[in-house]
Amino acid sequence: MKKSNDMTKVEMVYKEVKNNIINCKYEIDEVINEKVIAKKYGISKTPVREAFTILVQEGYLVKYPRLGYYVKELKLKEYYQIVQLRFILESGVIRYVISSVGDEEIESLNEKLTEKWVKYEDYYKVNMDFHLSVAKLLKNEYITDSLIRVFQLNNRNMSKEYYKKVNGDIHKNHRKLVELLKKRDEEGAIKILRSELYRTDDKLTWY
Structure with missing residues (x-):
């Protein structure tokens, strides 16, 4: 079972990145990097990765192995x-x-x-x-x-x-x-x- 503090970090990253996507803060070809986001909030990459996984499942991000995450562009x-x-x-x-x-x-x-x-x-x-x-x-x-x-x-x-x-x-x-x-x-x-x-x-x- 996850600690409530970890869940708070996941939710914080999820809400922030999702809001940035919705408000077009990222370019379509811009890499959204786990390490950069983790450093920004002073947290480990684990909650960032979990938040990104949710955003991939919801259709906001797409993951490319060895490259990183990008805003999903609609076909x-x-x-x-x-x-x-x-x-x-x-x-x-x-x-x-x-x-x-x-x-x-x-x-x-x-x-x-x-x-x-x-x-x-x-x-x-x-x-x-x-x-x-x-x-x-x-x-x-x-x-x-x-x-x-x-x-x-x-x-x-x-x-x-x-x-x-x-x-x-x-x-x-x-x-x-x-x-x-x-x-x-x-x-x-x-x-x-x-x-x-x-x-x-x-x-x-x-x-």
Whole structure:
């Protein structure tokens, strides 16, 4: 049985490295070295290795023998599968919000829509926070956790094309979505979702 102190070290490294991956602190071709991380925190390589093993299992890192660990880059098929999963989750959220959530709760989403502009590297989190706020209206932590996971897996593929469309008023479509939810316009709300997922260079349409 592991000592609680060891588990704390594993969790600390796991959370720190995972957060750095999600926030694009590492380059795709950057080696993430056990020894370097261990030295940074003043700990042995064992808890670092255990944390890295979990991150490999969860799909955040990939290990190359004798080279080290790298951030896992999505293959095209994996990207489409994640986009499809996000569409299935969020279109379901939209349907249930429209059928079961009151106007006042839907209106509260506008409290999240204060910024007009953010840097490209910050847009991922701002956008995710809004979509999670919509999901949280259903008060189902499994749905929320699933959506968080989808966003985290696809964080490096936030479209610069879409960012350029909304830059200057980053919540323009989000405000439209809130109004469509209040009007109980399922078709219109899902159309907004599709517009966010759409890429002109997509070879397939899975949503």
